[in-house]
Amino acid sequence: MSAPETPAPSNFIKEIIKEDLKTGKNNNRVHTRFPPEPNGYLHIGHAKSICLNFGLAKEFGGMCNLRLDDTNPTKEEVEYVESIREDVRWIGFDWGDREYYASDYFEQMYQYAVQLIKKGRAFVCDLNADEMRAYRGTLTEPGKESPFRSRSVEENLDLFERMRKGEFPDGSRTLRAKIDMSSGNINMRDPVMYRILHAEHHRTGGKWCIYPMYDYAHCVSDSIEGITHSICTLEFEDHRPLYDWFLDELNVYHPQQIEFARLNLNYTVMSKRKFLQLVNEGHVKGWDDPRMPTMSGLRRRGYTPGAIRNFAERIGVAKRDSVVDFALLEYCIREDLNRTAPRVMAVLKPLKVVITNYPEDKTEELDAVNNPEDPGMGTRRVPFSRVLYIEKDDFREAPPKGFFRLALGREVRLRYAYYIICVNVIKDEKTGELIELHCTYDPATRGGDSPDGRKVKATIHWVSAAHAIEAEVRLYDYLLLKADPDDVEEGKDFKSNLNPNSLEVLTDCKLEPSLSGAKTGSRCQFERLGYFCVDPDSSKDKLVFNRTVTLKDTWAKAQKKGK
RNA sequence: UGGGGAGUCGUCCAACGGCAGGACGGCAGCCUCUGGAGCUGCUUAUAGGGGUUCGAAUCCUCUCUCCCCAGCCA
Numbered sequence: 001m002s003a004p005e006t007p008a009p010s011n012f013i014k015e016i017i018k019e020d021l022k023t024g025k026n027n028n029r030v031h032t033r034f035p036p037e038p039n040g041y042l043h044i045g046h047a048k049s050i051c052l053n054f055g056l057a058k059e060f061g062g063m064c065n066l067r068l069d070d071t072n073p074t075k076e077e078v079e080y081v082e083s084i085r086e087d088v089r090w091i092g093f094d095w096g097d098r099e100y101y102a103s104d105y106f107e108q109m110y111q112y113a114v115q116l117i118k119k120g121r122a123f124v125c126d127l128n129a130d131e132m133r134a135y136r137g138t139l140t141e142p143g144k145e146s147p148f149r150s151r152s153v154e155e156n157l158d159l160f161e162r163m164r165k166g167e168f169p170d171g172s173r174t175l176r177a178k179i180d181m182s183s184g185n186i187n188m189r190d191p192v193m194y195r196i197l198h199a200e201h202h203r204t205g206g207k208w209c210i211y212p213m214y215d216y217a218h219c220v221s222d223s224i225e226g227i228t229h230s231i232c233t234l235e236f237e238d239h240r241p242l243y244d245w246f247l248d249e250l251n252v253y254h255p256q257q258i259e260f261a262r263l264n265l266n267y268t269v270m271s272k273r274k275f276l277q278l279v280n281e282g283h284v285k286g287w288d289d290p291r292m293p294t295m296s297g298l299r300r301r302g303y304t305p306g307a308i309r310n311f312a313e314r315i316g317v318a319k320r321d322s323v324v325d326f327a328l329l330e331y332c333i334r335e336d337l338n339r340t341a342p343r344v345m346a347v348l349k350p351l352k353v354v355i356t357n358y359p360e361d362k363t364e365e366l367d368a369v370n371n372p373e374d375p376g377m378g379t380r381r382v383p384f385s386r387v388l389y390i391e392k393d394d395f396r397e398a399p400p401k402g403f404f405r406l407a408l409g410r411e412v413r414l415r416y417a418y419y420i421i422c423v424n425v426i427k428d429e430k431t432g433e434l435i436e437l438h439c440t441y442d443p444a445t446r447g448g449d450s451p452d453g454r455k456v457k458a459t460i461h462w463v464s465a466a467h468a469i470e471a472e473v474r475l476y477d478y479l480l481l482k483a484d485p486d487d488v489e490e491g492k493d494f495k496s497n498l499n500p501n502s503l504e505v506l507t508d509c510k511l512e513p514s515l516s517g518a519k520t521g522s523r524c525q526f527e528r529l530g531y532f533c534v535d536p537d538s539s540k541d542k543l544v545f546n547r548t549v550t551l552k553d554t555w556a557k558a559q560k561k562g563k
Numbered sequence: 564u565g566g567g568g569a570g571u572c573g574u575c576c577a578a579c580g581g582c583a584g585g586a587c588g589g590c591a592g593c594c595u596c597u598g599g600a601g602c603u604g605c606u607u608a609u610a611g612g613g614g615u616u617c618g619a620a621u622c623c624u625c626u627c628u629c630c631c632c633a634g635c636c637a
Contacts, residue, residue, distance in 0.1 A: 184566035
């Protein structure tokens, strides 16, 4: 049903896994995980990670866990957990019963921390945040050891237990790993393992008032779940020594962390912070606005899971920072929809046409193909009558060179119907505004073929006025004007590059009647215009469509270039 | 200026000492009852300098450029 997924090419992570399989590492298991923090909505960048982790498991006969990385109760909410689940499922992956939470392991993490204290590898520090920053040093200068670093094991044990019991206020103490304050890698300068946060956690409620930090929680969670390949993005590369340090000191099962470059796409933004600005400042209507590269936005826009999976395959996986061309995403969705979307006729900017030699009260039903790429999708009947609508853009009073469509005295084909010739252009006498066209049809060309073999240069779409259903259609364009949204003048931000025309709402659209009752989310191609899907804003008496993507339009491109 | 990474067509990814290849984009053409789809062809790249080698994108070396790190965020 969806586009054929191109044979998955290899990448450096697969090569590592193949090598591990060859040497018998991990007893030939492959076990990955997708570990989002439930503090926001997933976007196309997450989709890359999802496809990578679940895809690897699938390809090598392993498993992939869904793990919610919920170690910060002040930022995380159940609402996000549900949307993450929905999005992962929608892209097409299944984690079986392996839905885990970092918070599932809080007790184990606590016990491990006690072990590290006993080993002399962790201590309770009374420095506040500002002091700790001062002690940490800078990128070029080493840090200074905390004055609390040499506390006895007994005192550390006592203090840590009392931290857990809630005896101390937020921020007053931390548990820190005792590593190396002079390390060039700042992550190794006695990093915080636990902070005090008297906050309600979405799963553990009020049970805890100390919460583990990412570096400590993540490696331990991976270890507990028996993850073999812990795949994360490049910015965690210099956290890897810490990941390894914890697991080595704990002497527990030790997964391998592997880093890859996150996805960047041109003409859009990809950070939660920027999404928030767009939503809060009203530049888009919400997280699921079809212009947003969020999963919910893409879904509402009409993107298919298959297209997204295919896209994830095509962009590849590597370690170098890169910016993928948005055109590739568009190629992927067109490729999918071309094969799967039924064709239909819709006039977005209607121009009335009267076929003057066609009987007033006559209606015919003409056969139309549902998808030329797939004869199995059958045919349908489209009503034709004396008064029609055609696309305004398909008529020109003064046709420029290379314009094949309708003009005064010119003959074109109405798709699946008749050849027509424009014989008269009716305008408002006062304003000069174009009102309607008078055309004549050739009855011998019924169905769209002329028995005498004469050719027309253009075929245009149309809708019978008497049978048309009304709809609203929302056209979308790139959110940003510049490929690099951050390419701005001094003192400005990406929002100065916002495309003021990223949304165009058309309220007077005419659709062929077969579309009546179309269900929310259903997709189709409006012939010659693009792929569209039914928006949830649709109601019983009014359909609303989103344009997912235009068709390639060489005429429009040539016009644009001519300007 | 500390530490960690990365440099291959316009873009993304390959090539793992042996003819630099694919995809997207662009351009040209064919075909077409969607100016769609499809098909054909073309286009263009190993950051730079030294070295090793019969042979280097690949190994060594020096240089340059870019990205990440100074949260009790992840």
